[in-house]
Amino acid sequence: MIPAQFDYQVPQSLEEAIRLLAQDPDSIKVLAGGHSLIPAMKLRLAQPQLLVDIGRIKSLSYIKEEGDQILIGATTTHYELESSELLKSICPLLPACAKSIGDVQVRNKGTIGGSLAHSDPAGDWPAAALALNAEMVIVGPGLERVVKAADFFVDLLTTDLKPGEILREIRIKKPTGRFCHAYQKVPHPASGFAVVGVAVNLVLNGAGDCEAATIGITGVGTKAYRANGVETALTGRALDAATIEVAAEHACDGVDANSDLYASSEYRCQLARVHTRRAIEAAVATR
Amino acid sequence: MKVEGVQHIDAPRAKVYQLLVDPVGLSRFIPGCEQLERTGDNTFAATLKAGVGSIKGTFKSTVKLEDLRPNEHFRMVVDGKGAPGFVKGSGDLDLSDEDVGTSVKYSGDIQVGGTIASVGQRMIQATAKMMAVQFFTSLERDAKPSGDTSSAPPPNFFRRALSWISGWLREFFRKR
Amino acid sequence: MADKYVGRRVKRTEDPRLIKGLAHYVDDIKLPDTLHVAFVRSIYAHARINNVDVSEALNVPGVVAVYTGKDVADKVGPVPCASALPDLKVPDHRVLAKDKVYFVGHPIAAVVATDRYAARDAVDLVMVDYDDLPAVVDVEQAAAGSTVIHESFGDNIAYKMSSGEGDIEAALSSADKVIKQRILHRRLAPIAMEPRGVLARYYPGEEELTVWSSTQIPHLLRTQLALMIGIPENKLRVITPEVGGGFGSKLNVYPEEALLGWISMQLGKPVKWIETRRENIQATIHGRGQVGDIEIACKNDGTLLGLRYNVIADLGAYHQLLTPAIPTLTGLMLSGAYKIPAIQINITACFTNKMATDAYRGAGRPEATYVVERALDLVAAELGVDPAEVRRKNFPAANEFPFHTATGLDYDSGDYEAALNKAQQIVDYKTLREEQKRLRAEGRLIGVGVSTYVEICALGPSQAMPAGGWESATVRIEPTGKVTILTGASPHGQGQETSFAQIAADELGVDLNDVTVIHGDTGVVQYGIGTFGSRATAVGGTAVLVAIQKLKAKASKIAAHILQTDATRLSFEGGKYSLEKAAASAAGASEPVVPVGEAPAAALPEPETNGRTSLTIQEIALAAHLAKELPPDTEPGLSATYFFEPKNFTFPFGTHIVVVEVDRETGDIKFLRYVAVDDCGKVINPMLVDGQLHGGICQSIGQAMYEEVVYDEQGQLVSGTLMDYALPRASHVPNFELDRTETPSPVNPLGIKGVGEAGTIGATPAIVGAIVDALSPFGVKHLDMPIKPETIWKAINTSH
């Protein structure tokens, strides 16, 4: 309950944060909403020497449209995403995903950037980020780079962020044409983390057939992943029950599923298949 | 926790064996290994900075290699202790020739205690798997005849990625 | 005062302080110069301790002392076990481990520092050198015992015991059917929302020690701590401030309570320890923990002939206060709500390298009810009859009470069929079964579970209890007319500040707000037993009632004296003693009574009596304190104390009917109905009774579907936080439809039976029964709790 000692700095700008971080990227941690880091610190599983609190950099919190993109600042809270009328109308997957995270208190304080950077294998955002082909805008000393979601999640609790870098923004191409979204989740009864979470983003043609499908799944493997097998099985097909069912069978293709006290790997895969099907059905039902 | 599997290494058996029982090699393969010193015949003292992401801990460990049958088999016994708890394990590694390269069959038991056991169960198995992959990736990188390192992950990736549960992971790999 | 308070939904008097955040739990009490304690605990399940090096820890700024097992071994006595079973093996349970540790969480050293931060930092710097030993985790392996935990005992068996009446062998051999089933009762963590906490303050001059502890048993704790620490009991005061839930976990005497008291005596300063949740899961008692095999014998028509239960109980590494007694309670209740001519329980109670099991809400009785109810379901399934009908067939009739069971109990009163009928009527049972059939045909998995439980409450007669089964009350009317009740019970959420005030207000004819109920302070309250075993209202409430009756006997004498009449000619109503009409007119008085409020409180006027025909109880109280007009040989003051010793337990009962739907793909369980008809005898406050039932049922849902303390093969506690140990949340529980029948208990004058544990006892078998019923198309007959979605998915997929 009592973390080890650390020092605390509040940079006024992202540049200052990067400078602070550069002193010793290994023992300095960035603090945003703190809902991944502080629990680990309370258990002393994380003992950073210095916390750089970017939570007060106002310019890092926003949801806006720019050209054909939706831009989301890294310290935007889950609740801001959940309650955004703009997102509900142009990209409903984001509010749907946000709504299923943790609980009200967590959503009020936790941030999308913090969650993505932590890359918890059972976090919700990675699934949505993958399904929406989000791009991560990363800043480091003297550089800014953009990484696709598919390349961002590297392994268990491990992202492409290098020591000294900060996730600044999440960019999503605004869904256009006929599309439909759904996020379906099995929360762990105790922690609320996703035992399985499936984010579905479908683009339909004039006939209502699937033109493109991107599906992100979290909770199953050591990191969230794109369900390529499902996507392939849907693309170019009419979204009838049989097609969806067959496609969903591929939800765990090639994935070495996790096993814990709550769910074995076999059962996790079963949940992934069933909820992939249900998520697709739910998405289709919105159109 | 039982950990077992078979890993193909694209290198001759003798070389793989030699790398595996050599302290220099071990210190490179064991995720998070910062120091490995010989303290006796096939006995080593190691400092492991283990963790994943922001979750880290330092483990003071002993590593023993037992039942050595050159190019065929050895057993690794690891005992690590640190503030987050302890990691103990022992495992058998059996090497055999394949058409190309070597097959390493490993099978062991890992025991985790303390904080990591009481709070980390959700990720323990996943971490173990991750550590195993890292161990063999490093082994393969070193064992490969050519100096092709383009596919090897950057060193700080390893440092960061391998840490927390790497204590025990390493241990069981070593055991094999 | 027109309406009586008893029987009404009276709002709780304890609530204002709680809803405003102004109540004081242990950690809310701040004393100047308080030192803080943090514990070094074993990370091994079983290990030898070679050395504990505290030197680095002592260097942490702010650290005042570090105590190890060696430091306290001959200073603080062993943790007590109150269960006196024949041939019980009792390990020497020291407050800190010295040579060996026996479970993960076993305290090894106590760090004392000027603040919590330094104490916590120093814990990481205490170096314990261990040699780990093989851990005994599985209780059946413990019984077989290659590794012996307490070496001097030679094996891991703490005791063996058989009990029961009737010829079980004959029943089994003569039966048409004998059904067998293995049943697991997994370990549960009570998880009171407030973890344990202790604050101790010693005054060296006065040689007085005060211990504030989050406990259910302040007086029993005082006695035990006095013995452990070696301080005279009358120099030790235990105060139980607000307690944030107990559920049996605080019905105990823990090492930390004694150690904190002792440390305060060493350092002459207040010391505080507040348990973390991880410590709570590791080192506060667990509940349940039995592996049992049942054999039930019946005739083809469903008549029960006999029940045998062979059980191995997982006691953990040490006995806590009641550890060994819990399985014996299981044995007592194995007859359930049924006539079973022959019953036998064979208990083998074993040590394991785990935290002790002890009383968790229900304490041994939920296991019994679960066993019997599962057995009845198995009988119904085997015979192809409705589970409700098998139950009905074996009930004792309402006129057969007191009903003697083959476990040696005499059930006080009951009408089991009435409760079953009412519950069936509420769910419209017949239609429900038809609907189930119809939906099943459509492929939907609907299940209906029925449990007709009986439980043993109001613990209990002292003969049957380890440390007294009575309860005490003092009722005092102060000179200003305010009523003070001192109860030996120690409520911690049950609402007895309100329900006892209801009893008192009615009996004394005073306003509820003029009654204050005081509890949980051994410096103020006469010796009491405490709150557990659904006893506080039935036993403690009766003590209040009888104490009031005693007080009134005295008051009426004083009234008669002042009114210059005979006590037999006075009637008591609406808070005043009045001359009966004939007597009144004889005295020629017609003045109405002066309302109490008009007497100036500060001046303590002499009571006006001339020509009066009545006196309020408050006027009598004043007169009793002024002591100028007392009858001869009457003590001044107006108070009475009563220690109520019940003659028997009480036996509440009821029927729970649960309807669930199971998702065949995911194994998810959805509640469609939850109906409970409970009979807890006479009800003082229906709102509080409903609350107790809701909470108990919710905990049952936890047990049935979510909760399990899991130790791995090496004895590591891997469900160590609330991230993995799942408590039900708001969205996990259905809308509870409650109703009642009311069969008064003849055991106490209020007719109360008790309700604190009913929900936890009646609900699990109904929930499990419903789930199993839903899966019956797959041939599923039994599943062990917790029935998680995966359990169901596997059951469906292995039966094909």
Place this chain on the structure above:
Amino acid sequence: MKKAINVTVNGVGHNDEVEPRMLLVHYLRDVLGLTGTHVGCETSLCGACTVLLDGQAVKSCTMFSVQADGASVKTIEGFASNGDLHPVQEGFWERHGLQCGYCTPGMIVSAAQLLDRNANPSREEICHGLEGNLCRCTGYQHIIEAVEYAAKKAAG
């Protein structure tokens, strides 16, 4: 090492020097003596420590007090005004929404937030809004009824 912070709690400004590692809940309880906010789990799951931070319900155990610098905090002690109970407090009393009372302050704060965002919630919405708060005593039914009572009361 200590940092200066300025926090307004229940309308009163406070300036203090705190160690960065001091959690907001410990600041409220140990420094300001506002002990109505409780600690129940150490893993950010029970919600007993819930307070309003600039009007939003947060877990004060999952926040350092330095993070609250410049913010306005409302704790359970700030809910009743001039002796009048907040409608949610009243609901908890009327509907027996508490037993041991330990989870109650956090539960009341979360319920107030819930009604702030949704004046007329369904049972399901109430359950969703209370997902971050554990109660071991009540089985939740009376809590849900308490929130319904408060919603009705607030609607007049």
